[in-house]
Amino acid sequence: MSIATRSLPRTIGAHAILLTYTVIALFPVILVVMNSFKSRAGIFGAPLTPPTPKTFDLIGYTTVIGQGDFFHYFQNSLVVTVGSLFFVLLFGAMAAFALSEYRFRGNTLMGLYLALGIMIPIRLATVAILQLMVASGLVNTLTALILVYTAQGLPLAVFILSEFMKQVSDDLKNAGRIDGLSEYTIFFRLVVPLVRPSMATVAVFTMIPIWNDLWFPLILAPSEETKTVTLGAQLFLGQFVTNWNAILAALSLAILPVLILYVIFSRQLIRGITSGAVK
Amino acid sequence: MGSLKIENVKKAFGPVEVLKGIDLEVTDGEFVVFVGPSGCGKSTLLRVIAGLEDSTSGRVLIDGTDVSVTPPAKRGIAMVFQTYALYPHLTVRNNMGLGLKQANTPAAEIERRIGIASSMLSLEPYLERRPAELSGGQRQRVAIGRAVVREPKLFLFDEPLSNLDAALRVNTRLEIAQLHRRLKATMIYVTHDQVEAMTLADKIVVLNAGKIEQIGGPMELYNAPANEFVAGFIGSPKMNFIDGARLGETAKTIGVRPEHLTVDPKSGAWKGTVVHAEHLGADTNLYLDCEKAGLITVRIFGVYDAEPGATLYATPEPGKTYRFGADGKVLK
Numbered sequence: 001m002s003i004a005t006r007s008l009p010r011t012i013g014a015h016a017i018l019l020t021y022t023v024i025a026l027f028p029v030i031l032v033v034m035n036s037f038k039s040r041a042g043i044f045g046a047p048l049t050p051p052t053p054k055t056f057d058l059i060g061y062t063t064v065i066g067q068g069d070f071f072h073y074f075q076n077s078l079v080v081t082v083g084s085l086f087f088v089l090l091f092g093a094m095a096a097f098a099l100s101e102y103r104f105r106g107n108t109l110m111g112l113y114l115a116l117g118i119m120i121p122i123r124l125a126t127v128a129i130l131q132l133m134v135a136s137g138l139v140n141t142l143t144a145l146i147l148v149y150t151a152q153g154l155p156l157a158v159f160i161l162s163e164f165m166k167q168v169s170d171d172l173k174n175a176g177r178i179d180g181l182s183e184y185t186i187f188f189r190l191v192v193p194l195v196r197p198s199m200a201t202v203a204v205f206t207m208i209p210i211w212n213d214l215w216f217p218l219i220l221a222p223s224e225e226t227k228t229v230t231l232g233a234q235l236f237l238g239q240f241v242t243n244w245n246a247i248l249a250a251l252s253l254a255i256l257p258v259l260i261l262y263v264i265f266s267r268q269l270i271r272g273i274t275s276g277a278v279k
Numbered sequence: 280m281g282s283l284k285i286e287n288v289k290k291a292f293g294p295v296e297v298l299k300g301i302d303l304e305v306t307d308g309e310f311v312v313f314v315g316p317s318g319c320g321k322s323t324l325l326r327v328i329a330g331l332e333d334s335t336s337g338r339v340l341i342d343g344t345d346v347s348v349t350p351p352a353k354r355g356i357a358m359v360f361q362t363y364a365l366y367p368h369l370t371v372r373n374n375m376g377l378g379l380k381q382a383n384t385p386a387a388e389i390e391r392r393i394g395i396a397s398s399m400l401s402l403e404p405y406l407e408r409r410p411a412e413l414s415g416g417q418r419q420r421v422a423i424g425r426a427v428v429r430e431p432k433l434f435l436f437d438e439p440l441s442n443l444d445a446a447l448r449v450n451t452r453l454e455i456a457q458l459h460r461r462l463k464a465t466m467i468y469v470t471h472d473q474v475e476a477m478t479l480a481d482k483i484v485v486l487n488a489g490k491i492e493q494i495g496g497p498m499e500l501y502n503a504p505a506n507e508f509v510a511g512f513i514g515s516p517k518m519n520f521i522d523g524a525r526l527g528e529t530a531k532t533i534g535v536r537p538e539h540l541t542v543d544p545k546s547g548a549w550k551g552t553v554v555h556a557e558h559l560g561a562d563t564n565l566y567l568d569c570e571k572a573g574l575i576t577v578r579i580f581g582v583y584d585a586e587p588g589a590t591l592y593a594t595p596e597p598g599k600t601y602r603f604g605a606d607g608k609v610l611k
């Protein structure tokens with residue numbers, strides 16, 4: 001690091017900006033988690049104070065666990081998120097490999113076509129998707145959600161991953177070909193490990209909107225059997241009375257799994273590329 | 280075992296023609312070096328031979344069989360890359376053994392061949408390490424070992440030394456020369472370093488802009504270059520090219536190598552001023568600005584004291600000048 005970037009005022013300035021941003025970004029999350037541990041009176045009386053022995057109350061959590069089938073909703077959300085993530089990463093990486101590795105007619109056009117989805121929101125097609133799902137009898141199944149989310153996540157995955165795949169050494173792939181490795185082995189054993197950090201990035205970007213989505217679960221799979229957590233939390237949102245304790249508790253619980261997935265992927269992010277292959 | 284024949288191979292990337300009809304014959308056990316400036320198509324030609332790139336037209340024959348549609352792994356070749364290209368997730372032992380394993384070679388045979396190759400390249404202490412735990416020179420030796428264990432008909436090297444530092448380059452060059460003597464295998468070696476070309480080759484192929492300029496032994500190319508390009512490319516410092524008209528010659532260009540010029544402070548053919556002097560110990564390079572010949576380089580063996588600004592006369596050794604016609608070809 002150069003001397004200039006280490007000067008005291010600069011360091012303080014940089015930290016001040018970063019801290020401010022952290023506070024702003026974390027504020028709503030902390031507010032939700034904090035208030036989920038308070039009684040109803042505590043929430044409305046002093047929403048900004050942490051729970052005190054007087055206002056501390058686990059009523060929200062007991063309601064959530066006691067009422068509704070929350071564990072089941074969690075399971076649904078997890079199945080949908082992990083399933084979609086798996087297919088987005090698998091197909092996204094494979095398409096990216098084909099686009100970056102093989103010269104074929106229409107390669108550029110195909111790349112553009114696959115990336116088009118980044119610019120066109122998939123929700124515009126909701127009606128058509130619903131008709132499709134009704135026709136194929138997939139309404140109220142988790143499969144429907146996984147299919148839609150896979151389609152939603154693929155464009156960005158293909159776009160990002162093909163850029164990274166272009167950087168993987170040609171020599172390494174060619175060495176594999178000379179040693180008689182199949183294209184699949186070259187892809188899974190040589191290329192994928194080298195682009196793992198970028199795949200983790202894609203995973204994080206893909207996962208969070210899927211976990212948080214309310215739209216497609218509401219339209220495609222609103223049945224009790226297939227409810228996701230975000231949809232399940234609506235249970236406590238009444239027209240006349242809203243059970244804030246339960247909502248806040250449900251939301252706090254919903255943060256946990258994404259947090260765990262995020263920690264798993266971000267460790268991949270910082271681990272960096274396995275060095276020593278080339279140069 | 281291990282002859283190669285290339286017949287009129289052409290390769291185009293879209294509209295760009297990179298190889299413009301290459302004909303070449305390599306006999307068994309020969310060490311052939313491809314040299315040429317950057318971007319002239321050396322690597323492309325090597326990849327066509329390896330089967331990593333399809334030629335647009337023409338045939339490649341290994342041991343007399345047309346391999347144009349044979350996949351790389353079945354061609355009986357092995358390749359060493361500039362960037363080593365070792366498998367990062369495998370140990371040195373498995374890096375060397377992978378190709379054989381893919382070809383269903385018995386485990387005992389794989390072990391035997393790894394044993395021979397690793398002792399030949401002094402890799403025994405590193406067999407259980409990963410590539411990340413090796414130095415650059417060790418990595419390149421592993422890459423060479425990976426080629427050796429396959430016992431190929433044809434070794435292909437694509438600038439294997441250009442990522443190594445100068446001292447290591449000399450050592451590894453020696454190792455490759457010894458390897459060739461010991462295995463008596465056919466080797467094709469791409470480089471743009473002419474010292475490597477001159478020291479290793481039985482036969483040098485000079486490529487320029489996708490065409491072969493000349494094929495011949497190192498001394499043949501040095502002593503009897505076919506044209507201006509080869510004359511300028513082989514030999515360091517570069518041959519001096521002097522406009523024929525300025526010297527009152529009929530040839531378009533006159534060429535004379537820096538080492539074939541002598542200097543004298545009093546008299547000689549071309550009077551000139553010293554512009555710059557490079558003292559290398561074993562020899563001295565003088566840059567002279569001559570009235571008749573323009574800026575020329577003179578290489579003098581041993582130490583020679585000459586200050587910039589001094590006046591010197593340069594004289595070409597008799598019989599050591601080359602005459603080139605307007606088309607660049609040498610005039611007999």
Ligand SMILES: Nc1ncnc2c1ncn2[C@@H]1O[C@H](COP(=O)(O)OP(=O)(O)OP(=O)(O)O)[C@@H](O)[C@H]1O
Pocket residue numbers: 292295297315316317318319320321322323324471
């Ligand atoms: N995949 C490709 N697509 C388009 N053009 C290519 C491709 N590969 C190589 N070329 C072009 O072909 C020409 C020859 O490339 P090649 O790699 O064979 O050069 P080289 O002689 O090995 O050069 P160097 O000494 O720099 O390695 C270059 O002009 C390059 O731009």
Ligand SMILES: [Mg+2]
Pocket residue numbers: 321322323
């Ligand atoms: Mg090259």
